[in-house]
Amino acid sequence: MSALLAVSLIAPLALLAACLRPAWRQAVPAWLTVAPLPALAAALVVLGGTPLSVELPALRLGLTLDLPGALLLGVSALLWSAAGLYAAAFLERTTARLRFVVCWLLTLTGSLGIFMADDLVGFYLLFALASLPAYGLIAHDDNAPAWRAGAVYIAFTVLSEAFLLMGFVLLAAGDPLGSIQIRDVMAALPQSPWRDGALALTALGFALKIGLVPVHGWMPLAYAAAPIPAAAVLSGAGVKAGVIGFLRFLPFDASMPMAGELLVVFGLFSAFYGVAIGLLQSRPADVLAYSSISQMGVIAAVLGMGLAIGNDDTVIAGAFYAAHHVLAKGALFFAIGVVAMTAAPHTRPTLLLAAVVALGLGGLPLTGGALAKLAIKGPLGEGLVGTLANLSAAGTTLLMVHFLACLARLAACEPPPGIALGFALPWRLVALAAIVVPWLTYLAGGGSLGEALAPGALWDAAWPVALGAVFAVAWLRWGDGVPRLPAGDVLGAMERTFHSTYSLGAATERVDRVLRHWSPAALLLVMIALVLSAAMTI
Numbered sequence: 001m002s003a004l005l006a007v008s009l010i011a012p013l014a015l016l017a018a019c020l021r022p023a024w025r026q027a028v029p030a031w032l033t034v035a036p037l038p039a040l041a042a043a044l045v046v047l048g049g050t051p052l053s054v055e056l057p058a059l060r061l062g063l064t065l066d067l068p069g070a071l072l073l074g075v076s077a078l079l080w081s082a083a084g085l086y087a088a089a090f091l092e093r094t095t096a097r098l099r100f101v102v103c104w105l106l107t108l109t110g111s112l113g114i115f116m117a118d119d120l121v122g123f124y125l126l127f128a129l130a131s132l133p134a135y136g137l138i139a140h141d142d143n144a145p146a147w148r149a150g151a152v153y154i155a156f157t158v159l160s161e162a163f164l165l166m167g168f169v170l171l172a173a174g175d176p177l178g179s180i181q182i183r184d185v186m187a188a189l190p191q192s193p194w195r196d197g198a199l200a201l202t203a204l205g206f207a208l209k210i211g212l213v214p215v216h217g218w219m220p221l222a223y224a225a226a227p228i229p230a231a232a233v234l235s236g237a238g239v240k241a242g243v244i245g246f247l248r249f250l251p252f253d254a255s256m257p258m259a260g261e262l263l264v265v266f267g268l269f270s271a272f273y274g275v276a277i278g279l280l281q282s283r284p285a286d287v288l289a290y291s292s293i294s295q296m297g298v299i300a301a302v303l304g305m306g307l308a309i310g311n312d313d314t315v316i317a318g319a320f321y322a323a324h325h326v327l328a329k330g331a332l333f334f335a336i337g338v339v340a341m342t343a344a345p346h347t348r349p350t351l352l353l354a355a356v357v358a359l360g361l362g363g364l365p366l367t368g369g370a371l372a373k374l375a376i377k378g379p380l381g382e383g384l385v386g387t388l389a390n391l392s393a394a395g396t397t398l399l400m401v402h403f404l405a406c407l408a409r410l411a412a413c414e415p416p417p418g419i420a421l422g423f424a425l426p427w428r429l430v431a432l433a434a435i436v437v438p439w440l441t442y443l444a445g446g447g448s449l450g451e452a453l454a455p456g457a458l459w460d461a462a463w464p465v466a467l468g469a470v471f472a473v474a475w476l477r478w479g480d481g482v483p484r485l486p487a488g489d490v491l492g493a494m495e496r497t498f499h500s501t502y503s504l505g506a507a508t509e510r511v512d513r514v515l516r517h518w519s520p521a522a523l524l525l526v527m528i529a530l531v532l533s534a535a536m537t538i
Contacts, residue, residue, distance in 0.1 A: 005053075008039035052064070072397070085426050086427075173194055174193070176188065206481050209245065220241075220286050223288065227300050246303050268301030271301065280483075282484055313378065317379050321375055327434035330434075338424060341412060390460075
């Protein structure tokens with residue numbers, strides 16, 4: 001069974017190798033849906049109670065799959081498989097197919113492998129593989145918005161990896177035995193002289209990946225620019241590379257109140273900020289991007305609470321919540337593509353199913369989202385943080401109603417010839433999985449049906465959704481007059497500031513040219529050099 005871990009990485013790489021041969025290249029898109037299935041099988045084995053571990057000496061890579069990793073790997077593999085079917089249909093209608101397929105398979109390899117890596121080097125390499133090749137997916141359309149989104153994404157990605165590299169070096173330096181196994185460096189962390197620096201740098205790297213405010217600007221641009229299948233996997237599975245990073249590298253077995261509270265503050269701020277700015281968007285993809293910022297903020301708040309009190313149970317709770325988000329967000333991006341290809345009179349079934357999935361993100365009772373909310377109730381507690389998390393669920397409901405209104409306006413004005421099965425089937429499969437899979441996982445893990453359906457649990461799930469629905473009615477009635485904000489919000493100001501430095505550079509060059517032809521300038525430079533030399537000898 002442990003060989004499944006190796007096959008999970010080999011399968012997409014084998015398809016990548018097949019692209020080298022022109023005779024096989026045309027058949028590769030049809031196999032995209034098959035490539036993630038070994039990873040799905042491995043996740044099911046672990047969820048069944050059998051941990052898996054394997055060493056790959058040729059690659060100098062060790063793979064281990066535990067319960068939190070299996071939760072995220074299973075749903076990510078399911079989403080990637082469904083998205084592969086959608087991508088195969090998409091590639092029949094687009095150009096630059098080879099580049100898309102190559103970037104898809106590389107990103108898939110990293111996105112699945114990151115949940116299994118058990119050492120620092122392997123984790124870093126797979127994290128990079130899950131991130132850098134995604135540029136080709138985001139910039140696939142070869143137009144100005146896609147180029148801008150890709151450039152911004154790469155800038156944030158490289159910055160994230162730079163922080164991680166520095167953090168991992170400090171983590172490795174803190175182990176007196178020189179091990180690079182994640183479990184070893186984390187066990188040695190409490191006594192490490194580099195503990196605070198290592199945690200700060202790694203946390204910054206993962207915060208960039210999950211889009212916590214204020215380092216969130218790349219996410220709306222990337223998700224809006226990417227084609228639907230790419231946006232679905234990046235928003236659902238790709239961003240979870242940051243979540244698994246927090247789960248692996250935060251010391252939940254030790255109480256760190258200050259660090260935990262700081263993560264809670266940034267998480268809750270992101271949760272409300274994502275809702276507020278998302279309401280000022282008019283394109284469904286932009287709304288979903290800000291919803292992801294909000295949901296990642298909730299996860300950060302949950303993990304921060306666990307870190308503050310040293311609660312190991314937070315790991316499973318955070319993984320379960322994130323697993324539901326993988327499926328729900330992937331399904332809603334598929335819904336955008338399906339609705340855009342459907343005539344307005346025939347969108348009702350799609351919109352109805354999309355409404356159930358979307359409101360599930362707010363905790364709609366009996367949905368997978370209600371179970372996800374139940375899972376994080378313990379770590380969040382009943383105090384101020386728990387209350388704010390419930391209010392953020394109400395805000396998510398409001399934002400999802402706004403998304404559904406934007407989605408309905410996206411319907412095709414004229415009846416298209418028909419929707420290919422490759423587009424409709426992934427949408428229905430992942431939407432149903434977002435509702436059913438959390439229940440199956442919850443019950444298989446020993447969860448009590450009576451606890452999930454208890455009147456108190458149903459009320460805790462229902463009242464934030466009801467409150468959000470009330471706000472949504474008011475927003476739909478009077479919100480049209482509110483000015484809209486460009487996707488990326490603060491990023492626009494950052495770009496303008498950066499562009500304003502161009503004139504400073506040009507002015508510096510002009511001054512330099514003048515000084516080069518001014519004889520006193522040469523004497524002045526010599527004097528400065530002499531003064532500096534004298535200062536160095538003191």
